[in-house]
Amino acid sequence: SQQGEEDPQALSIQEGENATMNCSYKTSINNLQWYRQNSGRGLVHLILIRSNEREKHSGRLRVTLDTSKKSSSLLITASRAADTASYFCATPAGANSKLTFGKGITLSVRP
Amino acid sequence: GAVVSQHPSWVICKSGTSVKIECRSLDFQATTMFWYRQFPKQSLMLMATSNEGSKATYEQGVEKDKFLINHASLTLSTLTVTSAHPEDSSFYICSARVSGRGQRSEQFFGPGTRLTVL
Numbered sequence: 001s002q003q004g005e006e007d008p009q010a011l012s013i014q015e016g017e018n019a020t021m022n023c024s025y026k027t028s029i030n031n032l033q034w035y036r037q038n039s040g041r042g043l044v045h046l047i048l049i050r051s052n053e054r055e056k057h058s059g060r061l062r063v064t065l066d067t068s069k070k071s072s073s074l075l076i077t078a079s080r081a082a083d084t085a086s087y088f089c090a091t092p093a094g095a096n097s098k099l100t101f102g103k104g105i106t107l108s109v110r111p
Numbered sequence: 112g113a114v115v116s117q118h119p120s121w122v123i124c125k126s127g128t129s130v131k132i133e134c135r136s137l138d139f140q141a142t143t144m145f146w147y148r149q150f151p152k153q154s155l156m157l158m159a160t161s162n163e164g165s166k167a168t169y170e171q172g173v174e175k176d177k178f179l180i181n182h183a184s185l186t187l188s189t190l191t192v193t194s195a196h197p198e199d200s201s202f203y204i205c206s207a208r209v210s211g212r213g214q215r216s217e218q219f220f221g222p223g224t225r226l227t228v229l
Contacts (some may be wrong), residue, residue, distance in 0.1 A: 033217065042117075042204055043155070043220040088154060097207075098145060099152045099218060 005102050006089055012108040019076040020080065023089030024069075025092045032065055036060070037086045046074075046087075048088050081111040112181075115140055115207050117221035124195055125229055131191045132224045134205030139208035140185040145218065147201040161188040195228040203224075 005024045013019050020029045025032065031050045035043040049056045049072065056063045062075040074084055086106050090099040114137040124130050142163050147155040159180050160168040167180035170209055179191040188207075192199055202225050206218040 016133065035220075039200070040223070040225070041114075041223040043206075045217050048217055098160055099159055100157070104155045106152075 005054070006087070006105045008105060009103065010106045010108075012086075012110065013079055015053065015081055015109050015111050016081060019077055019079050019083070019107055021074045021076075021087055021098075023072045023074070023102055025072075025089070025091050026104075027091075027093060029067075033090045033092075034063060034072075034074050035088045035101075036102075037088065040063060043088070076107075079107075079109045079111050083107060084087070084109045085105070113209065113218045113219045115205065115221040117203075117205055119224060120222060121199070121225040121227075123227045123229065126196055127194055129191055130195055131189055131207075132203055134188045134190070134207070134221050136186045136207045138221070139209050139219075140209075141209065142187075143208045144182060144188040145206045145208075146190050147178060147204045147206070149204060149223075151202075155204060158190075162185065163188075178213075192226065194198060195226070197228045199221045200226055200228045219221050 031048050033048045034046045036046055037043050047058050047061055048062050049063045060077045065072045086104045088101045088104045090101045092099055116135045118133045122130055135178055144161040148158055149155045155202045157170050158173045161180045161182040163182045163185050169175045177193055182188040202223050204223045206220045208218050
């Protein structure tokens with residue numbers, strides 16, 4: 001079953017604008033991860049935020065985590081056309097901490 | 112570092128044949144590897160967890176006799192789609208977790224294999 005649910009499902013913005021994507025999950029987690037996937041390619045790990053962290057930065061990325069609301073957001077600042085991709089949140093659970101992925105958000109950045 | 116490769120990157124086969132996909136961790140050892148499949152415009156669905164030296168653990172609804180997984184070494188896991196049918200056409204992605212860093216360490220993903228069954 002899907003653990004993470006992202007919204008919006010599709011987002012189209014102009015280059016230079018900020019993009020905010022949200023993810024909600026259902027069960028308790030010890031971390032939440034965000035991945036990017038370019039069309040027809042594998043996944044690239046962007047950032048991991050632990051359950052005891054509220055905010056984390058990596059370059060133009062900012063991730064927040066609200067465990068009380070079971071939600072996370074990914075902010076990409078000053079977007080570029082190269083940021084066009086699908087973005088997934090994922091949470092580990094169960095034996096082997098296997099990842100459960102959300103449905104993904106398709107981000108299109110117009111040059 | 113932490114590079115995962117898959118071979119082949121794409122394959123077209125006839126219905127009824129078997130196809131083997133390799134997943135390799137190039138610069139690290141991976142006790143645990145994961146196999147996912149992804150249909151167009153959909154998310155990744157975990158198929159099975161591959162553990163070196165032991166049997167794979169399959170997710171509910173995944174036929175273990177159809178999707179054979181072998182994790183013979185710390186750097187290689189293979190997925191064999193047996194008697195492939197058109198509905199098996201999908202994008203298959205593997206990931207590997209670095210050994211020795213516990214179950215909470217991140218996974219590194221391969222580039223995926225596009226399987227088309229005619």
